[in-house]
Amino acid sequence: MLILALVVQYLFTLADGHGPHGDDEVEAGPVNAALVEFTASGHISELVQEWPEKIGLSEYPSSFTRGIEPKNIHSHNDYWQKVPFYQGLAVGAVSTEADVWAHNGDLLVGHEKTALDAKRTFRSLYIDPIVDVLEKQNPATEFVNNTRCGPFDQNCYQTLYLWVDLKTGAKETWPLVDAQLAPLRERNWLTKWTGKTIVPGPVTVIGTGSSNWEVLIVNKTRPRDYFVDAPLLKIGTESEQMHTDGKTPLYDSTSSPFATSSLVTAIGSIKGELSEKQLNQVKKLVKVAKERGVQTRFWETPNWPTRRRHNIWRQLVDVPVGLLNVDDLEDAAYGDW
């Protein structure tokens, strides 16, 4: 109540022309005139409701994604959403995923061939919208230029993970992905590995599906601005792939921000929630990856019944895993689980 009274009083002083600086000379411009109207009625709720239209100072250059809290959610098979990319962004998912098929020199997006459509391309569903949002979040104004903010207004430093799941062979498909990243690359918006260090950027591209170290990582002609999904279940085991020295693991934090696995493959079939043994197995995997500087994501997590899904989400987030793999974005972002 006290705060409300103070705000109202403050507005009255503004309307009177007695601003906080006691300056009587301030001209009553349109803003002050409108405030007089507001404060005359004396209801702050009206003011709040009518401010955007009447005063018109509600928008700011990077307000497109204002108020969205970024969340460690991965929009699994994101292109299944009615509005690919944007729907995940709207709920704060920091990670999205496109399955791509090489076709006539372009990349079509879909889970299986029956779902392909020449108009639904990697460019039209992902690259173009991402560039569009980042243009908004990185405006050229009299105050800043050439910023490298991610898509979230609330946290400029939060990168967007863009997983590209190759459905056709890596050798044939990755060069197309690489070429289509050009609009992001030209604007210096990709997280990159310089050979010495990782320079974070607004978008972090991670190849998965048929992507592999041999094609994505080994062969590079410039600072590498994409990464590759690491096989979580192999890290620290005898079947882990090594460099030719036989000692240095192929996949590390410079090649792979994340290691992933099917949850079922990792811990077996799941009842109502993870058993203590299963949970410990998950924790062990997360720890081994973390020691390598790599985060984790488990896919093939149960979707139904909802209660079971919620139980498992809770358990995984508490571990915590790096990204929660999610199909129902609204439920993950706002559900009471």
Ligand SMILES: *[C@@H]1O[C@H](CO)[C@@H](O)[C@H](O)[C@H]1NC(C)=O
């Ligand atoms: C940014 O670029 C624009 C357009 O070139 C220019 O008008 C503006 O003054 C620049 N801002 C800064 C902070 O340098």
Ligand SMILES: *[C@@H]1O[C@H](CO)[C@@H](O)[C@H](O)[C@H]1NC(C)=O
């Ligand atoms: C590496 O890149 C070169 C030049 O782009 C290419 O000719 C070669 O086939 C690539 N090797 C692999 C293993 O992809």
